[in-house]
Amino acid sequence: MRVIETVSDMRGARRAMRSPVGLVPTMGALHGGHEALLARARDASATLVASLFVNPAQFGPGEDFQRYPRDREGDLAVFERHRVDAVFAPRVGEMYPEGEATRVDPGPIGRVLEGEHRPGHFLGVATVVAKLFAVILPDVAFFGEKDAQQLRVIRRMARDLLFGVEIVGVPTVREADGLAMSSRNRYLRGADRRAAAVLHRSLREALSLWEAGERDAEALRGRVRDTFAAAPLAELEYVSVADPDTLAELETVDRPALVSLAARVGGTRLIDNILLGGEGP
Secondary structure (H helix, E strand, O other), X not given: OEEEXXXXXXXXXXXXXXXXXXXXXXXXXXXXXXHHHHHHHHHHOOEEEEXXXXXXXXXXXXXXXXXXXXXXXXXXXXXXXXXXOEEEOXXXXXXXXXXXXXXXXXXXXXXXXXXXXXXXXXXXXXXXXXXXXXXXXXOEEEEEXXXXXXXXXXXXXXXXOOOOOEEEXXXXXXXXXXXXXOHHHHHOOHHHHHHOOHHHXXXXXXXXXXXXXXXXXXXXHHHHHHXXXXXXXXXXXXXXXXXXXXXXXXXXOOOOEEEEEEEEEOOEEEEEEEEEOOOOO
């Protein structure tokens, strides 16, 4: 496994790679969800590249960029175990050289939900993924369905900018109590970790109500809110019942719908989602 730290070296290595080239972009602090991405990508790729880069452009003021978990040696061991061929691990100055100013705006789909609550977040996400695509030139890239809006933003960006990269969504991997695996779960301790199970539990409550025949979207949102109201250590930030393609809020669930939410447990912000009907993001 080769660890590559510069854009020029990555471009040079890319010229010798056998296709199809698969890419798994990560910010490190790898967990079981990342391992599912790597396993899926390894099976589908003649050459597997992973990126390891904590992207400052997607963190807003007061967010956790400085304390975001970092474990380079542990992450490289995971990549090695999954037979990654090359790890692109650039420094910030490689991805954002002095004087750079260009950002990729994904449009309206990046301004709702997470985009509304974390202004500028998806400008940073779309920009760094576009740069990774431009440097690595993957044939296919793999992203987790836990970050449902991110997956849609990247699909739209790849299509609109004609990258020719196939975007594959990989199902969410969960802990035994349903909590979606996330690098930020490392922040959770004791009662906060137990309380975090309410995210998935509330989504399951909405799913059960829908399976019982409820089609009023506000009733489904209300069920999520009620579930959180009984979990005092967790604070719901938003809940959405939206069209799974446009992320426009629904009044009536007369088609597949994406139920997504964000919540704070202690000082940790977490997101999760579930699809009603359909075959996944």
